[in-house]
Amino acid sequence: MTENQMLDKVRAEELSTRLERVLNETEKVIVGQRSMMEGLLLGLITGGHILLEGVPGLAKTLAVSTLARTLDTGFRRIQFTPDLLPADITGTTIYNRETGDFTVKKGPVFSNIILADEINRAPAKVQSALLEAMQERQVTIGGETFPLADPFLVLATQNPIEQEGTYPLPEAQVDRFLLKLRVGYPTRDEEKLILERMAGHTLPEVDRIIDPVGIREIRDAVDTVFVDEKIKAYILDIVFASREPQAAGLDLAPLIAWGASPRATLALTQLSRARALLRGRAFVVPEDVKSVGSDVLRHRILVTYEAEAQNLTSDDVVMELLDNIEVP
16 A cells, blocks of 8 residues: 555554454563553554663563564564674574585574564674664675565663663664663552462463564555644654754753654654554544654654753653644
8 A cells, every 4th residue: 555545444443453452462461561562562563673671570571572472473582692693693604514515504583573682781793783684674694695584573672771781782773773662660559460460370371463464464554544744744843853952942952962863753753653553543643743752762862961960861851852842
């Protein structure tokens, strides 16, 4: 479908119901964390990679593996460690003494859903091994290029960089993540339910809901969700205000070192479409943009030392932008 073949209401509601079934299946295992699971699902149906950040023990790894279990796709987990090598991710060539030939042994990146667990436990050289795969959807081994599976999605978890033994991700790699999701602690009631459900018990089984064909079908539908010109202007206002806050009447210039890149404009648009579809709508409303705004922008806006001196983070800056840019 093209943008001229706009999605209709009935089809939007049908696809929304299917996506809701996926979320319901994950809730058999994951207690609370609804916004995180929705973020993972939005990344899946837009084809964008996701970075999850939170302290250990908040079910980041479990959330990704549970989502993968609801999909009839391949799934591989890569545990990032300080001694990991790039070839451990992408693969390598092996010499066969009997035939005198080199054969390619593909690495774990050759799957549909890749869980890059604790990605910032490995040095930058190893982290960068994912760059070509994430951006180009292909991997080069021994001078030969191999396309990756479709769909292909990297879901990476990282611990806060203040923790010992972590390496900050390079800015070029961070920008390739469509979303950066912050994972917080559960509420007291949620943690009580975790205790009752998980302590001493095996994980509940989840049903497979969507296969690769279904994922591509939903992605095509996302592209046809209607975005009004006023919504497009609203998205541009937000992004340009991060680069030129004074022109937008905001006193944020001393706090912002780098504004959001054009990738942010594309990500806001596509994720707003995906959220509208998840809500059963065939058109985007401003609330869709505001809802995904923090997850899209927090890793694309770099704050100054002055902001850090005031204990302000990129999240604080993003909230100022979203709260003060006029909504159509």
